[in-house]
Amino acid sequence: MIAAILRAQLLSMRVGGRRNAIFSLITGLVWYGFWCGVAAGVYFAARRAGAALLEQALPIGLLLMLLFWQVIPVLSASFGSALDMRKLLVYPAPHDKLFLVEVLLRLTTGFEMVLVSAGAVAGLLRNGAAGGWAAAPRILLPLLTFLVFNLLLASGLRSLLERLLSRRRVREVVVILMLLAFTLPRIALVMGARPKSLGGFGVLAHVPGLPWVAVSNAMLGQSELWSLTILAAWTLAAAGFGRTQFERNLRYDAVAAQATPLDAAPSSKPSWSDRFYRLPALLFGDPLAALIEKELRSLARTPRFRMVFVMGFSFGLMVWLPLVLGRQSERVGFLEENFLVAVSVYALTLLGQVTYWNCFGFDRSAVQIYFAAPQPIAVTLRAKNIASLIVVYLEVLVLTGLTWVLHVGVSLGKIAETLLVVGVCAFYMLAFGNISSVHYPRALTPDRVSQGGASSRFQAFVFILYPLALLPVFLAYLARYAFDSQTAFAAVLALAAALGGGLYGLAMESAVKTATTNRERILVDLSRGEGPVVSN
């Protein structure tokens, strides 16, 4: 049965075409090449470390590994591949076997950690302080068990979050709560609870009885039997958690949870949201206004978009705010000064996966209406770009409000600078986005919260583009720093805007040409169904 599922998935994937295969190969090489580099670094570190350092560093490394595996998918809302139960539940497949496949699929969100573990194991086996080759069983058994523990825990967490995040209204609250859980301790630490350092992490990494500590002890031959027993208990608990959550997911009706409540009596007056959606019509004529309005309405009702929107303003705060509140160095002073710009540009990049990188993704087969209606495709692309900008500026508005509430020190001048900088960056991002949208269109399911426009490997591709897209604006800040002059900053920014405008125009022309000549392939790509395994 497992073989049949995997074969069906492989056969489903082969229709992606040569172009997609090459793209996938390149992004895969970049992404996993980077992690091979990290694994090599870990190898050399593990090979040379003394016993005392290993005792200190190994639990921290294992905790970081667990966090990467469990937390990064949550933070990036990118849960990797999973079984599409809508396609599999009709068959008489035992749930235990389906669960096994689901657990193995969790490797898709943590394969990077398998590479790093391999580097660590290779290093330890060549390190006399860790026991060398003779200690191979002692090193490998706990680490492999820890990998299984991570797979099981990730499976349970994924199932739990998938259910929670698919409920109307609940998902946004869950995201905010998760972010608060991550952010508040950091803010508390830098605000005075532990003013000298973020040492809480180090303490957590060495609390006896926790799985990473047990693994570390077992690998280093300390209380080996007891440590393995603790690890086995944790793994069994994770298996129970994963299996229970998987079973609950099987019985869960996501469609019912997401259903729109029926209005008892539709009001003849437009609601406040309706008024908001109609604002573009004040500035633009039809069909541009109609397309922007459609885009805004659709995005606002797309669970995946709503979650990323919430992340757009909360992630930036989570990463930067504790540093800014710390105010311990000149570097932090610079961060504080440019806080709003930094978090806004970050929000612009994050929103890309649900807006401009794959702008036809949520339309799926309905994209044919853009080709069937009597409007040039350029109008559609322009409308989608404008809708993306509106969303980005909404995000900036929320961020401005939050920074004002948090007293981070945002002036009117800084707000104006943020609006300008975001606008200039957007020229470059949208230019690249239009090109990628017509060359690599991919159908997305609007009601699947965990599916994004970009896989981790696609994000690798995006990571290559981000420095390019942000370089002109970076140069403007460099000019201000080097010449200590606002005029220099404004001049370089204006130049960057002019260049960006030119690039946007060229990219639009190229995208329209591609969309016109390749419309058939675009329609096919966006109408394509997936195999028994869905991935992002």
Place this chain on the structure above:
Amino acid sequence: MSSPAILVRDLKKSYGSKAAVNGVDLEVPRGSFFGFLGPNGAGKSTTIRILTGLIPADSGYIEILGLRLPEDEMEIKRRIGLVPDESLLFERLTGFEFLEFVGRMYGLARDVAMQRARSLLDLLELANDRKIIGEYSKGMRKRVAMAASLIHHPELFLMDEPFEGVDAVGARLMKDILVDQVRRGATVFLTSHVLEVVERLCDRIAIINNGTIVTAGTLEELRSTGESLEDAFVRVLGAERQLERLDWL
């Protein structure tokens, strides 16, 4: 004499070495209810997609409502209503919002589009549904797609399986609307696997097989010996019953 609604000569479209449409000739008179029939994979949907400009033809001459395709593509699009095989509905809009959007895409003023959207939803018995289209049943989706094809009052309807998945009451309603449109001078070009529907509605028929038109004419011409359309269809395609080969079933 006015030009035909659709005039196609030697239309060709291939996918790799497979010819999906292989030299199709078609003439659909204005004001006719035209049934375009054929077995699965015969080239019906490909032909319709070419006629709507969704995919380009490899070669051939296409004239729609007296206008050349692809030269007059935009003007042709303004004058046709389309119900394709795959849904062109935006799932996160309500039926009303979608119809208003389509109306504006076809150049209607917002208030006109809204007013027509309301009337069409009333007519197709969807007025009380405030759900987004993603939550619609298949039949409701077809009805909204039908409404969308009507909103700009087109002269020619191109419909791929418009009644598929629609209940009897909904299908009856849709048929009545189309018959009324033809009575008012519009042309309907539709594909359907339900031959009884075609038999009842269409005055002219063409049958396509392996990308080539195998027969075309009036319904009476096709049923020359008084047989049913189904019998004529099977006879023209030379299909045989092969059930006896499944001896294990």
